[in-house]
Amino acid sequence: MSILNSKTPEGPLAQKWTNYKDHQKLVNPSNKRKLDVIIVGTGLAGASAAASLGEMGFNVKNFTIQDSPRRAHSIAAQGGINAAKNYPNDGDSVYRLFYDTIKGGDYRAREANVYRLAEVSNEIIDQCVAQGVPFAREYGGLLDNRSFGGAQVSRTFYARGQTGQQLLLGAYQALMRQVNKGTVQMYTRNELVEIVIVDGKARGIITRDLVTGKLERHFGHAVVLATGGYGNTFFLSTNAMGSNGSAALKAFHKGAIFANPCMAQIHPTCIPVHGEFQSKLTLMSESLRNDGRIWVPAKKEDAEAIRAGKLKPTEIAEEDRDYYLERRYPAFGNLVPRDVASRAAKERCDAGFGVGTGLAVYLDFKSAIDRLGKDVIEARYGNLFQMYEKIVDDNPYETPMMIYPAIHYTMGGIWVDYELQTNIPGLFAAGEANFSDHGANRLGASALMQGLADGYFVLPYTIQNYLADDIRTPRMTTEEKEFVEAEKAVKERFEKLLSIKGNRSVDSIHKELGLVMWDFVGMGRNAEGLKKAITRIAEIKKEFWTNVRIPGSKEGMNIELEKASRLADFIEIGALMARDALNREESCGGHFREEYQTPEGEALRQDDKFAYVSCWEYKGEDAEPIMHKEDLVYEFVEMLQRNYK
Amino acid sequence: MEKTINLTLKVWRQNGPKEKGRFETYQVSNISTDSSFLEMMDILNEQLVNENKEPIAFDHDCREGICGMCSLYINGRPHGPDQEITTCQLHMRKFKDGETITIEPWRAAAFPVIKDLIVDRTAFDKIISAGGYVSVNTGGVPDANAIPIARPAAEEAMDAAACIGCGACVAACKNSSAMLFVSAKVSQLALLPQGKIEAKRRAKAMISTMDELGFGGCTNTGACEVECPKSISISHISRLNREYLKARFSE
Numbered sequence: 001m002s003i004l005n006s007k008t009p010e011g012p013l014a015q016k017w018t019n020y021k022d023h024q025k026l027v028n029p030s031n032k033r034k035l036d037v038i039i040v041g042t043g044l045a046g047a048s049a050a051a052s053l054g055e056m057g058f059n060v061k062n063f064t065i066q067d068s069p070r071r072a073h074s075i076a077a078q079g080g081i082n083a084a085k086n087y088p089n090d091g092d093s094v095y096r097l098f099y100d101t102i103k104g105g106d107y108r109a110r111e112a113n114v115y116r117l118a119e120v121s122n123e124i125i126d127q128c129v130a131q132g133v134p135f136a137r138e139y140g141g142l143l144d145n146r147s148f149g150g151a152q153v154s155r156t157f158y159a160r161g162q163t164g165q166q167l168l169l170g171a172y173q174a175l176m177r178q179v180n181k182g183t184v185q186m187y188t189r190n191e192l193v194e195i196v197i198v199d200g201k202a203r204g205i206i207t208r209d210l211v212t213g214k215l216e217r218h219f220g221h222a223v224v225l226a227t228g229g230y231g232n233t234f235f236l237s238t239n240a241m242g243s244n245g246s247a248a249l250k251a252f253h254k255g256a257i258f259a260n261p262c263m264a265q266i267h268p269t270c271i272p273v274h275g276e277f278q279s280k281l282t283l284m285s286e287s288l289r290n291d292g293r294i295w296v297p298a299k300k301e302d303a304e305a306i307r308a309g310k311l312k313p314t315e316i317a318e319e320d321r322d323y324y325l326e327r328r329y330p331a332f333g334n335l336v337p338r339d340v341a342s343r344a345a346k347e348r349c350d351a352g353f354g355v356g357t358g359l360a361v362y363l364d365f366k367s368a369i370d371r372l373g374k375d376v377i378e379a380r381y382g383n384l385f386q387m388y389e390k391i392v393d394d395n396p397y398e399t400p401m402m403i404y405p406a407i408h409y410t411m412g413g414i415w416v417d418y419e420l421q422t423n424i425p426g427l428f429a430a431g432e433a434n435f436s437d438h439g440a441n442r443l444g445a446s447a448l449m450q451g452l453a454d455g456y457f458v459l460p461y462t463i464q465n466y467l468a469d470d471i472r473t474p475r476m477t478t479e480e481k482e483f484v485e486a487e488k489a490v491k492e493r494f495e496k497l498l499s500i501k502g503n504r505s506v507d508s509i510h511k512e513l514g515l516v517m518w519d520f521v522g523m524g525r526n527a528e529g530l531k532k533a534i535t536r537i538a539e540i541k542k543e544f545w546t547n548v549r550i551p552g553s554k555e556g557m558n559i560e561l562e563k564a565s566r567l568a569d570f571i572e573i574g575a576l577m578a579r580d581a582l583n584r585e586e587s588c589g590g591h592f593r594e595e596y597q598t599p600e601g602e603a604l605r606q607d608d609k610f611a612y613v614s615c616w617e618y619k620g621e622d623a624e625p626i627m628h629k630e631d632l633v634y635e636f637v638e639m640l641q642r643n644y645k
Numbered sequence: 646m647e648k649t650i651n652l653t654l655k656v657w658r659q660n661g662p663k664e665k666g667r668f669e670t671y672q673v674s675n676i677s678t679d680s681s682f683l684e685m686m687d688i689l690n691e692q693l694v695n696e697n698k699e700p701i702a703f704d705h706d707c708r709e710g711i712c713g714m715c716s717l718y719i720n721g722r723p724h725g726p727d728q729e730i731t732t733c734q735l736h737m738r739k740f741k742d743g744e745t746i747t748i749e750p751w752r753a754a755a756f757p758v759i760k761d762l763i764v765d766r767t768a769f770d771k772i773i774s775a776g777g778y779v780s781v782n783t784g785g786v787p788d789a790n791a792i793p794i795a796r797p798a799a800e801e802a803m804d805a806a807a808c809i810g811c812g813a814c815v816a817a818c819k820n821s822s823a824m825l826f827v828s829a830k831v832s833q834l835a836l837l838p839q840g841k842i843e844a845k846r847r848a849k850a851m852i853s854t855m856d857e858l859g860f861g862g863c864t865n866t867g868a869c870e871v872e873c874p875k876s877i878s879i880s881h882i883s884r885l886n887r888e889y890l891k892a893r894f895s896e
Contacts, residue, residue, distance in 0.1 A: 052783040067704065068770050070810055071712045087790060123784070130786035132779045132840045134803040134833065141793025159803060165711055166806060173778035180774040188767065211759055240706040275677055277684050280708045387710065390727075390734050391681075456783045505694040507687070551699045556661065557760045559702055560694060 004257070004615055004630045007417040008112040013636045014094075017116045020418070021461055025468035032057035035467050036475060038205055038220030040192045040247055042069030044164075044448060045431025046226030047171035048455025054178030056460060058467075061218060062175070063187045063207060065242055070172045073228060073240040074451060077164025078285035078384065080148065080156035081128075081448040083121040088145050092153040094118045099637060101446060104150040104337050105411070105439020106589035106605065107639040108260070108613070110632065112418060113437045120457040121449050125157055127456055131170040135159050148444040149286055150337040150644075156445045161285055161383045167448055171455070190216075191562070192247045194486045195223060195254050195427065202427035203476060206486050208494075210562060213555045215487050217478035221470050222426045222463055225251060226455070229410035229432040231264060233570045233577065234522075235514025237407040238270060238283040248414050248433055249569040252576075256422040257415035257615045257628070259435035261573065262581035265442055265590045266523050267408035268341035271391055272360040281406040282391060284363070285384055286444040289334045291368035291377065292401070294341070296353040296361050298322040303353045313355070313362055313400050324348055328600075332644040339441045339590045339603070340644060342405035346523050347601060349404075356402045364400035405523060409447060411438045411590065412580070415615050415630075419462035420454060426470075428463060430454035435613065440589025494554045497564050502547030506563040509544050513537065513567070513574055521578050526594040530582040537575045544571060576616060576625065583627060586610045598641075607639050649675045650742040654689065656701055657749045662757050662765075668747075678738040682725060683708060683715065685737055703762040708733040710874065713809030716816075717762055718749040723813035723872045731811060731874045751812055753821035755859045766812050768858040769826060776850035777830040779840045798836045805833040807875040814869035814877075820861030825869040827851050828885035829877050835888055845895060848888035 009016040027035065035058055039050045042064040050062040066072065084097040098118035102109060125143075129135065135157050136144040145154040159166040178184040187207065193215070194206040204219040230245025231237040252258045269284045297303040298320050305311035324344055326333045336344075345361045354360055369377050374397060378385070385396050392402070413436060414422055414429040421428050431451040438446060520533035544567065552558040587596040587603035588610070596604045612629040619625055651674040659666030673692070676685050683705050690700035706714040715732040719725035725735045740746065748762065756764040806829070814825035831848050834840030840847075863882060870879045 048783075055782045066706060066712075066714065067766055068810065070770075071706055071714050073707060073712070075713075076707045076709055076711050085789070125789045126786050127781075127783060129789040129792075130779065130781045130839055132802075132834050132837050134799055134806050134837065135789075136803075137794055137796050137799045139796050141795055141799075142790050159806075162711065162807065165809075166803075169806065173773060174781075174783075176770060176774035177778045177780065179770075186770070188770075240712060241708060242706050274679055277677065277680050277688055279681070279684050279687055282709050386729070387734070390710075390730055390736065393679075393736070393738060460783065505691055507691060549694060549697065551694060551697055557702055557763070560700060 004423070004628055005417065006110060006630060007419060008110065009418065013111065013115050016112050017119055024461055024465040027464050027468050027471060029057050031471040033059060035059060035470065036061065036220045037222050037224065037463065038218055039063070039224045039226060040205065041072065041226035041228065041431070041433070042172070042175065043072035043074035043226060043228060043431060044168055044171055044451030045455040046224070047072070047168065047175045048452050049224055049226060049430060049459045050184050051171060051174035051178050052456055052460045053463065054181070054183035057183065060178070060184040061187065061220065062184050063190045063192060065189065065191045065210065067188055069175055069186065069188070070169060072168060073243050074168045074448070075165045076240065077448055078161045078283065079287040080146065080158035080163045080445040081124065081167060082148070082155050082445040083125045083157060083449065084118055084155060085122055085125060087143060088154045090153045092155050096153065097121060097155065100151050101437065101443060102439070102637055103642060104443035105441055106603065106642060107439065107607070107611070107634065108588055108632065109437050109439035111634060111636055116458070117437045117450060117453050120453045123457055124449060124452045128167055128170050131174060133159065133166045133170045146287060147290060147335065149289060149335050149341070150443040158287070161287070161381060164448060167452065171452070192227070192250065193490045193565070195250050196482050196486045197254055197424065198476065198480065198482045201425045204478065204483060206490050211557055213558060215490055217483045217487055219476050219478050221467055221473060222428060224428040224430060224459065224463070225414065225433050226430045227433045229413065230570070230573050231407045231410050233513070233574045234407045234517045235510045236273065236278060236281050238267060238281050241280060244566040244569065245573045246566050246569040249572055251414050251422065251424070251427060251429070252618050254424065255618065256424050256427060257617055258412070258576060259415035259613050259615050260412035260580065261576045261616065262521070262584060262591050263411040263440050263589065264407055264577070265338060265409040265411060266342045266405045268338055268345055268405050269363060269403045270406035271388065272356055272402055272404040274357070282387070283406070283408060284388060284401065284403060286338065288363060288381060288384060291380065292334065292363040292365050293323055293367060294325050294334055294361055294363055295321045295323045296348045296355060300352050303355060306355045307358055322353070329644045336644045337441055337443060342523060343592060345405055360402040360404045362400035363403045365396065366400070369397065409442055411436060411440060411442055415613070419465060420459055421462065421466060426466065428459065430459055440591055494561065494565070497548070497561065497568070498550055498554060500546065500548050500550070502549050504543070504547050504549060506548060506550070506560055506567050509540060509548060510567050510570070513540050513571060516540065517574055517577070521574070521581055524592055524594050525581050527582060530578050533578040534575060534582070537571060537578060541571045544568060579625070580614050580616065583614060584610055605641070611639065648678050650678060650737065650740060652676060652740065653745040655745060655747045658701065658761050659758050660760065662759060666758065676737055678736070680737050681708070681733060682719070682735040682737065683733050701762065702760045705733055710734040711809060713811040716751050716764065716811055718751060718816055720747055723751070723816040724874055729874060729876055731809070751816040753815045755821060755823070756812060756815065768860070769810050769812065771858060772823065772827060772851050772854050773830065775854035776847040779834060780843060792838050794837060802833045802836040805829045805836070805877060805881050808877055809875060811874065813872045813874060815860065817868040817872035818861065819866065819868070820864060822863045823855050823860040824863040824882050824885065825873065825877055825879065827855055828881035831888055832881035832884045835884060844888050845892035848885060849892040852889055
C-alpha cells in the first residue's frame with residue numbers, strides 16, 4: 001500500500017545514511033528565512049530540532065505546555081545515553097550498538113533506521129560536550145562509561161543520576177540562544193489542540209493558550225510533533241503528570257497512521273504502588289542494576305512473614321534468598337533487558353514470593369557495599385538513594401530497596417518513514433512520539449540517544465528534503481477556511497466537554513481506565529482479557545462523555561478542562577492499544593501474550609506471521625480502525641530467539 | 646508506619662494577575678502520612694471538584710524533584726519543611742495531626758502570580774537566553790575526548806548544573822535576588838574549557854538582563870543556599886562576581 005513506503009535508501013546498511021545525505025535536496029539560505037516550521041514539544045527531540053533548524057535559518061515556532069521549555073519530561077531521565085565510541089576499548093562498534101538495539105527490540109524495528117541511530121550516536125556525545133554538558137569523567141580527564149541492561153559492553157555516558165536533565169539543559173540552552181537571535185519564537189503554556197491540513201499537507205496547528213483559554217491559529221510550511229509518549233493512559237506511570245498522547249491522537253484522527261500502539265515498556269525498577277491516592281510512580285534508574293542484586297525469599301513462608309511485618313529482609317539468610325535473575329539468566333544476570341526483568345518480577349510475585357504489599361521485590365546493595373565500600377556506592381547513586389529515602393522513609397544503604405515494574409515508555413507511536421515523515425506530507429514526528437527505532441522493547445539509555453539523534457542529526461536533513469519543494473509556497477493566512485473550520489471544531493469540542501456537567505471528576509475516571517489498562521493490557525495479556533478491556537474501555541468512554549464534571553469555563557486557566565481533554569484522548573488510545581495487542585498473536589519484547597511463551601516462560605515470537613509493524617488507520621468515530629502492515633524485511637541480521645541466559 | 650492525619654489548610658487564591666488575592670481555609674481529613682504533599686493537594690482538589698468548586702491551581706509536573714515546576718511556599722519556606730527537596734518530594738509525615746498549613750505562591754516582583762499558586766517564571770528563560778549557553782551550532786564540533794577536563798572541575802560544574810530553575814532561591818531571598826540561579830549557570834560554564842571562552846561576556850549579559858527584569862541585589866544572607874532543593878552553593882555567587890568584575894575591568 002502506497003501510504004506505507006518506508007523510503008529506506010538503497011545500498012549497503014552502513015552506506016544508506018551517507019547516500020541519503022549526499023543526494024537529498026537542500027534549501028538555500030535566502031529561502032530558509034521564508035519557510036516556517038512548527039515544532040510541538042521542547043523535550044530532547046523538540047528542543048534539539050528547534051535549535052538546529054533555527055541555526056540553519058528556518059523560521060521556527062516552538063510550543064510547549066509547560067511554563068518553560070526546560071521542564072519537558074526528558075529532564076527526568078536518570079541513567080544515561082548510549083554511544084558507540086568504544087572509549088573503554090571493550091570491543092564496541094557502531095555495528096554492535098545497532099545489533100544490540102535491534103535484538104533488544106526483539107526484531108520489530110526497521111534495520112536502516114536503527115543503523116542510522118547507532119551511526120549518529122557518537123556525534124551526539126561530541127555535540128553535548130561542546131555545549132558544556134558536564135558528563136562524568138575519569139581522573140585522567142576523559143569521559144567515563146558504565147554498562148546498562150541488554151549490552152555486554154560499557155557504552156553509556158552519564159551525568160550522575162541526572163543525565164536527561166543535563167542533556168535537556170544543553171538542548172534548552174541552544175534553543176534559548178536561538179530565541180535570543182530571533183530565529184525561534186517560543187510559545188509556553190500553549191497546547192496543540194488540532195492539526196490543520198490544507199490540500200492534503202500539514203500546514204499548521206490550532207493551540208489553546210493555557211493561561212487565557214484563547215484558541216490560536218498558527219501556520220507552518222511543515223509541522224513536527226515531538227510530544228512524547230502516551231504512557232499516562234495507565235494513569236499511574238513514571239511519566240510526568242502533564243505528559244499526554246493528545247498530539248499523536250489528533251494526528252491519527254487527521255489520517256496519520258498510528259504504529260504498534262500496543263508496544264509499551266514496563267520498567268522493572270520503580271517504587272511500588274502504596275495507596276489509592278497515589279498520583280504517579282517514581283522510577284529508580286536502571287543503572288542501579290549494575291550494583292544492586294534483585295531477590296525475593298526462596299521460601300513462601302518467609303515471604304508471608306515479611307508481608308505480615310514479622311520478619312525483616314536482612315534477617316533472611318543468604319541461602320534462603322532467590323536471586324532469580326542470576327538464577328534464570330546467568331550470562332546477563334541482573335542486567336537483562338527491561339521486559340525480561342519486569343516479567344520475571346511479576347512471575348515471582350504471582351507465585352506468592354512478593355514482599356511489601358506482595359507486589360514488590362528487593363533490590364539489594366549489600367554485596368556491592370561490602371565489595372566497594374559505601375563511599376563508592378554513594379558517589380554512584382547518592383541522589384537516587386536520597387530520592388528513595390525521601391519517598392519511602394527507609395534507608396537503602398541498610399535495608400534493601402523495594403521495587404516493582406511500572407509503565408515507563410511507549411515504543412509505539414505515530415508511523416514515520418526513514419525521513420521521520422508521517423504518511424501526511426509535511427507532518428513529521430520525532431522522539432518518543434514516533435513509533436521509532438526501539439521495536440518491541442527499548443534498551444536502557446536509548447531514549448535520550450534517539451531523541452537527540454532525531455532532533456540534532458536527522459530532521460535537519462530530512463525536513464530540508466521536504467521543504468525544498470515548498471520554497472514557492474507563500475506564507476498562508478490563517479483566515480483560510482481550513483484554519484477557521486479547525487478552530488470551530490475545537491471550540492465545539494471544549495463546549496461539549498463543559499456542557500456534560502456530570503458527577504465524576506476527571507481523575508476518578510482516569511484511575512478507572514488505568515486499572516483496566518494495567519489488569520488487561522499490562523505485563524501479561526491474553527485474548528480473553530483484551531476483549532474484556534475493549535468492552536470496559538467503551539463503557540468508560542460512555543461514562544466520561546455523559547458523567548464527567550468540569551468546574552469553571554473555557555475562558556482563563558482551567559486545569560480540569562485541560563485534564564479532561566487529554567483523558568478523552570487517552571481513552572481512545574487505550575482502546576487502540578488493546579485492539580493492537582489482541583491482533584498481535586505472539587509475544588515480543590514488552591508485548592507478552594500469555595498464549596505465546598516457551599516452556600521456560602520466555603516470549604515466543606511468531607516471525608512467520610507477525611514480522612510487521614501494525615499500522616492503524618482511523619476510519620471515523622463510529623467505525624473500527626483498519627490495520628495495514630509494513631513488513632519488516634531483515635536483510636542484514638538474522639531474526640533469532642533472544643537469549644540472555 | 647502509615648497513619649492518617651487531619652489538617653487545616655490556608656491557601657492563597659487569586660483569579661488572575663490583576664485580581665486581588667485572599668487566603669481561603671479548607672479542611673482535609675484522613676490524609677495518609679505516606680502520601681506526598683501534592684497528593685494531599687490532589688485529594689483537596691478532588692474534594693473541591695466534587696463540591697462543584699474550582700480546584701486550586703498549582704504548578705507541578707514530574708513529581709520526582711527534577712523538572713523544577715512545583716513551587717509552593719509552605720509555612721513560610723519555599724518547598725516546605727524539609728531539606729534538599731522540592732515540594733513534590735515533601736511527604737505528609739513531616740506534618741502533625743491537627744496542624745494548620747499555610748500555602749502561598751512564590752512572592753517576587755519578577756514572578757507575577759498567574760492564578761492561585763501559579764507564578765510566571767519566564768524571567769528565568771530570558772536570563773538564560775541572554776547568554777546562558779556555549780555559542781556552538783549543531784555539528785562540526787571536536788571529538789568529545791579531544792579536551793580532557795580535570796575531574797574536580799567537571800564535578801564542580803556538575804554541582805552547579807544541578808540547578809532545576811525552580812526559583813526557590815528568589816522566593817527565599819528578602820531582596821528577591823536571582824543571583825544563585827544566575828551564578829549556577831555562569832559557574833558551570835566558566836569551569837569548563839568549552840564555556841570559558843565567552844565567560845566574561847556571559848556574566849555581563851546575564852547580570853544586566855537579571856537587573857532589567859526586576860530581581861533585587863544580593864546581600865549575602867545565604868537564605869537561597871539553605872532553601873535550594875539541589876544544595877547549590879553560594880560560592881558560585883563569588884565566582885560570578887569575579888567573572889563580572891573581570892568583564893567590567895576589561896571594558
